[in-house]
Amino acid sequence: MGSPALRYHAEKEIKKVVKEINLQESVQAVRKQREPVVFEDMYPHAIRHTFCSRCFEADMQIKVVQSIMGHQHYSTTIDIYTHVTDAKFEEEIGKFGLALEEEATEEVEDMEEGEGAGFGFMM
DSSP states (O other): OOOOOHHHHHHHHHHHHHHHHHHHHHHHHHHSOOOOOOOOOOOOOHHHHHHHHHHHHTTOOHHHHHHHOSSHHHHHIIIIIIIOOHHHHHHHHHHHHHHHHHHHHHHHHHHHSSSSSOOOOOO
16 A cells, blocks of 8 residues: 655645645636635645545445544544534435425325224224
């Protein structure tokens, strides 16, 4: 796999990329007569958090992500490095709503067929 990159070298390269992004954004902002949207500094460790979070969004197995990240403990991977985006949160909450809708639909269909009305009396 090669040797790990030193933090100093990674930071230096990231700063170059951020500087280039901001330069391009400044040019576009002038062309479009608007304020530039400035990309803030980023550090290598933030990329680890992002990578880990994206692995889970891609439904990778937890133990595989833990191994890739080099974490000894499962809790480090899940509790510290994984962050839920607003979009993913809404998507997951939407699953709950879909389940409720499906259940309600099944109940209505059962009632229409006379199976689940629950109001009949046995004599």
